[in-house]
Amino acid sequence: MTDYLQAVLAMLGRGEERYADPGAWLGLERELGRTFPADFKRIVDAHAPVQINGHLMLSHPASSWWNLGEKIRSDARVWAESKWESHVAGPDDDPRIFCRLPQLSFGTPEGLIPIAETDQGAAVFMASSVYGFSDGVVVQGSEGDWIGHPMTFAEWLYRYLIGEEMAGWDSAAFYPGPVQLEYPPTRPGQPTRKTYGPDRGM
DSSP states (O other): OHHHHHHHHHOOOSSSOSSSSSHHHHHHHHHTTTTOOOHHHHHHHHSSSSSEETTTEEETTOSSBBBHHHHHHHHHHHHHHOGGGGGSSGGGHHHHHHOOSSSBBBBBBTBBEEEETTTOOOOEEEEEEEETTEEEEEEOOOOEEEEOOOOOHHHHHHHTTTTTTSSSSTOOOOSSSSOOOEEESSSSTTTEEEEEEOOOOO
């Protein structure tokens, strides 16, 4: 059985853990009224804030720029005011059904927590339950389609990195070779820094 967390960390390479801070996570979890999965925190602590393979952006709760808490609060407000349900075509792509929620909320203990995004327009959420799987992943793709992934964030990211369609319709983006890690500025005057993970044999 694949250990997806270790598989992802092997792809990304040794993390710098620039902002690893249990206190920052604890404060954000208290504010939201729920905990984040351990695998998500481990990946974020190792590398975030970072843009992975030019598309997927991860933020960190202890960074003053690209702050995860600020992103969640801001995105949750936007989503709460959006017409997200206009993209629901039926029960198969209705997050209320596959997350077993009477109504959908954002940034709440029982709702969807926005945790990542892609520059292609996909939004990635953590959900308490996806098809009965605890702490699953929900994505709204760039075309507005909703998809529930009953799996850990580590498995979702692993599959995303090997080129599976994990961020909505027609979203597969496989790049052979090492994973590209782009670290954005976290203070004035700091340049963007680009590095690569180890060879993946792909």
